[in-house]
Amino acid sequence: MHMSTATSPVSLDDVVRAQKLLAGICRVTPLEGSRWLSERVGGPVFLKCENLQRAGSFKIRGAYVRIANLTPEERARGVVAASAGNHAQGVALAAALLGARSTVFMPVGAPLPKVAATQAYGAEVRFHGHTVDESLVAATGYAKETGAVFIHPFDHPDVVAGQGTVGLEILDQCPDVRTIVVSAGGGGLLAGVAAAVKAQRPEVKVVGVQAETAAAYPASLAAGHPVALESLQTMADGIAVGRPGDVPFTIIREFVDGVRTVSEESLSRSLLLLLERAKLVVEPAGAAAVAAILDEPHAFEPPVVAVLSGGNVDPLLLLRVLRHGLAAAGRYLSLRVRLQDRPGALARLLSELAAIDANVLDVMHLRTNPKLHVDEVEVALQLETRGPRHCDEVLTRLRSAGYHLTFS
Known part of the structure; x- marks a missing residue:
C-alpha cells in the first residue's frame, strides 16, 4: 500500500x-x-x-526550521506570514529567536489572546479578510511588494519536516x-x-x-x-x-x-x-x-x-x-416555562426544581412575548443538571406538574 x-x-x-x-x-x-x-x-x-x-x-517547529534554513540575505529581508493565531505565534517567536523581522496578516476577528501573543513575540500584526485564506492572499502580495520571505503555514517541505519531529518524538x-x-x-x-x-x-x-x-x-x-x-x-x-x-x-x-x-x-x-x-x-x-x-x-x-x-x-x-x-453532556438545560401571572407562581416553579435537585443558574421573567395571554408570563431558565437521565427527570416532573415547556 x-x-x-x-x-x-x-x-x-x-x-x-x-x-x-x-x-x-x-x-x-x-x-x-x-x-x-x-x-x-x-x-x-x-x-x-x-x-x-x-x-x-506545534507551529514553532515548522516555522523555526523554515526560517533557520533561509540564507542570511533572505533573513535580512524579513519574513511574512498569514494565520488565525498559532502559526502567527510560531513565526513571530521563531523570527525573534533567529533575529529576523516578522509581519503577520491575521483575519479580522482573530482571537485576541493570539493577536496579543503574536505582538508580544515581536511581530507586526496586520488584519485582512475574514478567513486565513484571505489573509494568505494579502501576505503573498506583501511578500512580492517588499521582498519579505513568505512563510507558509503548511505548504512547504521545511515546515512539514519541522512538524514531523512530533512523529519522531x-x-x-x-x-x-x-x-x-x-x-x-x-x-x-x-x-x-x-x-x-x-x-x-x-x-x-x-x-x-x-x-x-x-x-x-x-x-x-x-x-x-x-x-x-x-x-x-x-x-x-x-x-x-x-x-x-x-x-x-x-x-x-x-x-x-x-x-x-x-x-x-x-x-x-x-x-x-x-x-x-x-x-x-x-x-x-x-x-x-x-x-x-x-x-x-x-x-x-x-x-x-x-x-x-x-x-x-x-x-x-x-x-x-x-x-x-455541558449542554451536549446533559448537564446544562435551557428552557422556557409559561406561568400564570400571579403572586407565588415563580416560587412554586422554583420549589419544584429544588425538589428534584436542579440548580438554577439563571432566571428571567419575560412579559413581552406577543404569544402570551394577558394573564401569563414566560420564565426563561438555565439549569445545571447531573446528566441526561437527570434532565429527563426534571422535564417529566415539570410536565406532570402541569407546566408548558419550550426549549431555547
Whole structure:
C-alpha cells in the first residue's frame, strides 16, 4: 500500500535534520497516559501534549526550521506570514529567536489572546479578510511588494519536516504505538508525522481528523488532487483551512491511512473532557483527535497516541464551548416555562426544581412575548443538571406538574 519515500517531498532524513535544528529550541512535549480514554478504546491511549509546546502549539517547529534554513540575505529581508493565531505565534517567536523581522496578516476577528501573543513575540500584526485564506492572499502580495520571505503555514517541505519531529518524538516515547491520530487543517502536521513514522514503522496507522464543517481532505483525496471548499465554519479556527496544501497533500495521499471528520458537538465535548479528566487546556483544533477517538473508540488499534496540537484558546470561546459541552453532556438545560401571572407562581416553579435537585443558574421573567395571554408570563431558565437521565427527570416532573415547556 505504501510506496517508498523516494517520491515524497519530505524524507525521514529531512525530519531528522529538522530535529537537530530544533534541539534546545522547542520542548520535547510530554506523552501522558489517559485512563479514561484507554477504558473506552480497550487498550492504552496516550496524549501527545503539543498544547504545552513553546507558544502553545506545534507551529514553532515548522516555522523555526523554515526560517533557520533561509540564507542570511533572505533573513535580512524579513519574513511574512498569514494565520488565525498559532502559526502567527510560531513565526513571530521563531523570527525573534533567529533575529529576523516578522509581519503577520491575521483575519479580522482573530482571537485576541493570539493577536496579543503574536505582538508580544515581536511581530507586526496586520488584519485582512475574514478567513486565513484571505489573509494568505494579502501576505503573498506583501511578500512580492517588499521582498519579505513568505512563510507558509503548511505548504512547504521545511515546515512539514519541522512538524514531523512530533512523529519522531512519539516513536521514541511510545515505541509500541499502533495508531497515531492527528488533527488536520492544511495538513502540515499530519503529513510531517506520516512522513516521519511511515519511513520507520510502515505498520503504524496514521489517521487524520478534520472538523466536518471544514473538511477539505476527504473530497480532495477522493478527487486525487486538492479541492477548495466553497465555505467553512468551525469553532476549531486552528484547522479551518479551505484547501489542502500541495506538499502535504502529496504525502497524505501516499502515507495516511484515512481522514475522519468530527462534529462541533464532539469537539466541544472532547475539550470539556480534556479539561475535566486530563487537566489540560486544549483549543478546539487540538481536541479533534480525541473527538475522533470518542466518536468511535473501537476503530483505533491500541496503543493509540492522540496529538493535542495546541492550547491557545480564547477565554470567551472557552466559556461558550464549556456551555455547549455541558449542554451536549446533559448537564446544562435551557428552557422556557409559561406561568400564570400571579403572586407565588415563580416560587412554586422554583420549589419544584429544588425538589428534584436542579440548580438554577439563571432566571428571567419575560412579559413581552406577543404569544402570551394577558394573564401569563414566560420564565426563561438555565439549569445545571447531573446528566441526561437527570434532565429527563426534571422535564417529566415539570410536565406532570402541569407546566408548558419550550426549549431555547
